[in-house]
Amino acid sequence: MTETVAMKTVEQHLADVLGLLPVGPVVEVALAEANGLVLAEDIHSAVDLPPFDNSAMDGYAVRREDVSRIGTLLPVADDIPAGRTDIPDLKGGTAHRIMTGAPMPQGADAIVPVERTDGGTDVVRIDVVPELHAHVRWTGEDIATGALALVAGGTLDAPQLGLAAAIGRASLPVHRRPRVVVLSTGTELIEPGEPLMPGQIYESNSVMLVAAAQAAGAQASRVRFVTDDVIEFRAAIEAATVNADLLLTSGGVSAGAYEVVKDAFTGAGVTFDKVGIQPGMPQGFGFAGAVPVITLPGNPVSAFVSFEAFVRPLIRKALGHTALTRPVVRAALARPVRSPEGKRQFQRGRYADGVVQLVGGPPSHLLASLAMSDCLVVIPEDVTDLDAGAEVDVWQLR
Ligand code: AMP
Ligand code: MG
Numbered sequence: 001m002t003e004t005v006a007m008k009t010v011e012q013h014l015a016d017v018l019g020l021l022p023v024g025p026v027v028e029v030a031l032a033e034a035n036g037l038v039l040a041e042d043i044h045s046a047v048d049l050p051p052f053d054n055s056a057m058d059g060y061a062v063r064r065e066d067v068s069r070i071g072t073l074l075p076v077a078d079d080i081p082a083g084r085t086d087i088p089d090l091k092g093g094t095a096h097r098i099m100t101g102a103p104m105p106q107g108a109d110a111i112v113p114v115e116r117t118d119g120g121t122d123v124v125r126i127d128v129v130p131e132l133h134a135h136v137r138w139t140g141e142d143i144a145t146g147a148l149a150l151v152a153g154g155t156l157d158a159p160q161l162g163l164a165a166a167i168g169r170a171s172l173p174v175h176r177r178p179r180v181v182v183l184s185t186g187t188e189l190i191e192p193g194e195p196l197m198p199g200q201i202y203e204s205n206s207v208m209l210v211a212a213a214q215a216a217g218a219q220a221s222r223v224r225f226v227t228d229d230v231i232e233f234r235a236a237i238e239a240a241t242v243n244a245d246l247l248l249t250s251g252g253v254s255a256g257a258y259e260v261v262k263d264a265f266t267g268a269g270v271t272f273d274k275v276g277i278q279p280g281m282p283q284g285f286g287f288a289g290a291v292p293v294i295t296l297p298g299n300p301v302s303a304f305v306s307f308e309a310f311v312r313p314l315i316r317k318a319l320g321h322t323a324l325t326r327p328v329v330r331a332a333l334a335r336p337v338r339s340p341e342g343k344r345q346f347q348r349g350r351y352a353d354g355v356v357q358l359v360g361g362p363p364s365h366l367l368a369s370l371a372m373s374d375c376l377v378v379i380p381e382d383v384t385d386l387d388a389g390a391e392v393d394v395w396q397l398r
Contacts, residue, residue: 007273007274007276007342008274008275009276010276010277010344013273013283013310014309014313018313018314020246020314021178021314023175023317023319023320024176024177024178026041026175026176027173027176029172029174030170031161031165031169034156034171035157035158035161036155037174037175037177038155038319038320039150039152039160040152040175041173042148042152043167043169044147044148044149045167046167047145049142049143050140053136053137053139054101054104055104055111055136056100056135058100059098059112059115060095060097060124061090061095061096061104061110062095062130063090064109064110064132066093067110067112067128068129069129072125073123073125074093074095074123074126076096076120078097079098080096082099082100089106104136110130110133110134110136111134111135112130112135113135142166149163149164150163153320156172177217177218178218179219179244180219180221180244180315181220181222182209182221182248182249183222183223183226183240183248183250184203184205184225184251185226185227185228185250185251185260186203186228186252188201189202189227191203203225204300206225209222209296209307209311212308212311216315216316217315217316218315218318223239223240228252228260229260230263233264234264237288241288245292245318246292246294246314246315247291247293247294249261250298251298252295252298253296262295265284265288265295269287269293270286271285271286272284272295277305277306279301279305279346280297280302280305282297283295285310294311296311299364300370301369301370302364308376312326326376326397328378329396330392331351331355331356331392331394332390333355333386333391336385337358337379338385339362339379339383341381341382341384342381345379346376347362347377347379348370348373348375348377349373349376350372351394356377356392356394358377375396375397376394378392378393
């Protein structure tokens with residue numbers, strides 16, 4: 001019997017995993033906390049932007065009718081720097097020196113940039129005939145009071161946060177970041193920085209998965225990994241899942257003995273499956289008590305690929321995003337590739353100019369190759385052989 005017969009598809013498993021969390025609750029957060037989050041409600045502007053007519057240039061506020069020829073001399077009656085609030089009216093036959101962003105004085109109808117004058121402070125010579133309303137920025141021309149400024153469902157990136165601040169918002173309603181806790185398992189694991197004994201390896205999955213979860217937008221943290229001991233594992237979970245929205249475990253779900261995650265969770269709210277994905281075949285999902293849990297395999301590349309395939313989309317769903325997957329581009333393979341039938345294979349690669357180079361090979365312990373990659377190369381379930389130049393989907397990781 002081949003493994004492929006009973007395997008769950010990637011789509012089925014993704015659908016199950018996406019059922020673990022709803023879209024997150026709406027919370028009001030300070031702008032500094034909102035970077036990359038999804039806006040939960042439409043935002044209308046409470047102010048006009050600009051709030052008042054003002055100068056677009058450093059220069060002179062004039063009456064256009066006073067400057068009908070090049071070389072006109074006007075006495076400079078006053079200075080209007082940005083931020084001045086008592087704005088003197090402009091009297092006929094005079095100019096005010098004015099700075100960018102300063103309010104237009106009553107009586108002025110054009111700005112002459114300083115570059116088109118001699119820069120005088122008592123008397124100014126004007127070397128241009130200005131157009132009516134030249135270099136004036138009008139009240140509300142950017143956005144008017146009551147107009148829709150930011151649309152619910154949109155991602156708050158730098159420009160949107162800038163606009164929110166410009167219209168006077170100090171905070172915005174967003175979908176709360178899911179709180180993700182990562183727990184690695186393995187008696188062979190040692191904390192980086194500590195001495196390594198024969199048979200031991202440094203624990204790398206929790207740091208990697210926390211970073212991946214944070215990059216996806218979650219509020220993620222790790223707890224100290226545990227040995228392959230069910231009692232120790234259960235105790236760690238009880239402590240770790242207080243105030244968690246999602247638990248990620250690593251390791252202990254394969255077909256061997258001492259599979260601590262499987263042993264602890266089988267028949268206790270978690271379903272274990274073989275999924276048609278390579279790497280990352282052994283997967284589990286369900287609930288640890290009331291807390292949603294995804295059990296990832298321990299091989300580092302398996303853990304990363306299954307995070308990308310299943311966990312990242314779930315985090316993005318919880319954040320309120322509608323696009324759950326990575327941007328995909330088509331690329332030509334630089335060399336031929338073989339892939340097992342019945343499994344969607346994710347190889348590691350480097351993409352440039354429409355061509356993808358595979359980095360390392362399929363084995364799921366090749367973490368250095370993963371670290372040198374910038375994309376995942378997807379070989380579909382029904383494809384076993386591809387020639388150099390064949391087109392494939394590439395998931396861009398950066
Ligand atoms: P497991 O899924 O527990 O059977 O582990 C599969 C392989 O991944 C083994 O070679 C483990 O030593 C390795 N591994 C498991 N967990 C980790 C981890 N947290 N960090 C690094 N390697 C791991
Ligand atoms: Mg293990």
